[in-house]
Amino acid sequence: MGAFLAAVAAGYESLPKQLRAIARYVETNRARMVVTRITDVAAACAVQPSAVTRFAQRFGFSGYSELQALFRKAFSDGAAPGASYTERIRTMMAEGELQSSPGGITRQLLLANQGALEECALHLDDSALGRAVSLLHDAEHIYVVGVRRSLPAAAYLTYLLEHTAKRVQLVSGLGGTFAGQMRAIGKKDLLVAVSFAPYGKETRFCVRVAEGRGARVLSLTDSAMSPIARAATVTLLVKEASAFSFRSLTNTMCLSQGLFIALASRLELDLDQAVDQGAID
Incomplete structure (x- = not known):
């Protein structure tokens, strides 16, 4: 299934509008695809069932049933x-x-x-995690941005990274200063962008600035088709829980901790000695 989703992400920009909607639905509703009927997919994407069939055929399947079989195989025997x-x-x-x-x-x-x-x-992507840690390790200056719902995760990751010798900056945009805070980013720097649907325009702006300056981008986002992921050097996909229409940040916080601990290990940082007692919560 990973190869299929990678192919969808790679070909996303060339897809017609209707097929893009289906691609986003399939990528963000992997567990539901096991039981979802073609008519339900079509209704959720505001397209005709024939468009769902065309989407499946676009990626080498005979039709929707064969595509769904891929998801059923991946999630069988308690895999989900x-x-x-x-x-x-x-x-x-x-x-x-x-x-x-x-x-x-x-x-x-x-x-x-x-x-x-x-x-x-x-579904953790160990290869992408390894590349993400390398980006953090090699960066001269790390910029971290996340707005609204994503701000707590961005702030927490900044806090963690500040326990290394790396130069780290939270791009807060206080007073509307996103452009000013991003002005110095360069080719040897890294922007960590945390963003989930509907993807904050301020974060997208920062990604465009980083891309224009030749800086690398590490995205923490919920879809390989998101505007944050498409411009990223490395993307870490995070799917969060939702209850009472409230989306959690639990997985994103855990991922931030994992990135920091892996980076600290790469830097041979002794967490017990590098900071004052009790400084890392």
Whole structure:
């Protein structure tokens, strides 16, 4: 399935508008593709079922059934524990076990995040993670940007990286100063862009500046078809849990910790000695 998704991402720009919508849906709803009917995919993408068939054929499948078989094979035999957690949540809600009480609400959020963590661990791209750590290691100056929902993750990653000897800057854009804060980025620097749908225009601006200056870009985003991913040197895909229409940042925070610890290991940084006692939370 990884080869198929990589092919979709590589060919995304050349796809017609309708097929782009299908590509985004398929990439962001991998677990659902196991049981989703062609008519449901078409309705979600506001296209005709024939467009879904054309999409499948575009990437070498005879039709939608053969494409769906790829997803079913990948997620068979318990390969997608996150899906079982989703079903568990739905069952508990249907049976009234998750009420609107603070405890019920919190448990639903915890269950959703538990499933998302399991699925994230299953689909973790070790090769991309290794390349991401190399980018961090080789950069002279690391810029980190994330706005609105992504800001806490960007701020936390900046905090972690500040425990190395690297020059690190959070591009906060305070007072509308995104352009000023990005002005000095150069070819030996790295921009870490954290952004999820609908992809903040300020983050997209920073990515364009970095790209124009020849700097490398590490993106943490939710789709290989996102504008952040398409311009990136390396992309780390992060799928978060959602409950009560509230999207979590649990996986993104864990990924930030993983990047920092891996970088610290590469730098041979002794976490017990490099900073004052208790400085890393």
